[in-house]
Amino acid sequence: MTDIDLGTAYTWDDARSRGATRGQIAQDGRRIGRGLYLSSAVEPDLATRCRAWRLVLPGDAAFGLGTAARLYGAPVAEPAAVHVVVPSRRQLPRRAGLAVHERLVTEDDVVGDGGLPLTSGSQTFLDLAALLPPAELVAVGDALVRSGHLDAGSLARRLERADRVRGVVRARECAPRLDGRAASRPESLVRYWLVTSDLPDPQVQLPVHDRWGRVVAHADLGYAEWKVAVEYEGRQHADADQFGRDVDRYSLMAADGWLVVRFAARHLGSPVVVVERTRRALGSRGWRP
Known part of the structure; x- marks a missing residue:
């Protein structure tokens, strides 16, 4: 934009309230969700898109599952949608490009990383246990340990209070096999x-x-x-x-x-x-x- 600096990410309502025209938004913005835009001047990588999504998410939402794993550098494919974890019983409007998951999480299950709220390494491991085969889950766990985002103590504490959580049996079976010395x-x-x-x-x-x-x-x-x-x-x-x-x-x-x-x-x-x-x-x- 030449006359109004909208920044890296903005909503349609915010841009319009600041005087941007429909044509200016269409020329400058890359739509990533309903009413949510990224400036065409920035690369729409996963971290940048997550920062944009924060503009429309509640403060207690955290990025999780494959999105968190990918941001931690774990070997998972980048998900097509951005995955977000919210406390149970919170309802969010459906948005294309966003996958919302309700979880019973505590303060220990959410951490700040690179300015983004992410589910902790142990919560991410538990969530992915319901989705990944055991060998791939171990590979993700190894990467989280290697990068310092997961340790045996925090994982044991999370799994101890995860009775009846989907995937907990697999998570408990795989947890003792994790080794951060694995290089890939x-x-x-x-x-x-x-x-x-x-x-x-x-x-x-x-x-x-x-x-x-x-x-x-x-x-x-x-x-x-x-x-x-x-x-x-x-x-x-x-x-x-x-x-x-x-x-x-x-x-x-x-x-x-x-x-x-x-x-x-x-x-x-x-x-x-x-x-x-x-x-x-x-x-x-x-x-x-």
Whole structure:
């Protein structure tokens, strides 16, 4: 706008009350909800859209579920609608682009992050437990722990008062499996498949020592007793420098008797393949069920 600065986000009523014409709003604004606009000068990313939605939401509303998880950096797809949690019995008008969920939440279940009210890491984990399969829930939980938005104590306290809440059984089953040392969603998925199989539980970020006791590498997952390492190779491993470091790392591990089982994106849809190849590797090193 050239004559009236409406800011990054505004409502139709506010813009009109400040003297903006219908044509000016149509030219400047990007409609994201009924009567709610973002300036075309800003990128409509999730955080920016959430800040805009705050203009029309009650003060006790918080962004939750997949929206909160995404803003926390957890590995979930960005939801088509912005998800909002409100206290039970509060009624909000239906708006396109907004999904409203009623919850029995306390002050501990809502936190401020980047200027936005979000459901806490433990509340977000509990809410997503009703929607995600266990392996994906563990991957989200690992990411929340890794980023500092979730810890075992706060999660235990939230789940303790969540009787009869939809998803609480799955949340309680998955909670002990969370580990913030997992560096990515694929690593979390591979670990989940292994720990829920009949194989021994792998160690996470296992240090690999050379004959002099020096740490020469860390395996994503591994079994020190049988010298078997399990690695996930993401796209970053195709980088020339990273590829060279990987060659050095795998050579040093092989020189000291380690067997490395490597997986890639093509294996993420085949948990049976991951488990059975790991089983064969362990069996070749003397492990027996």
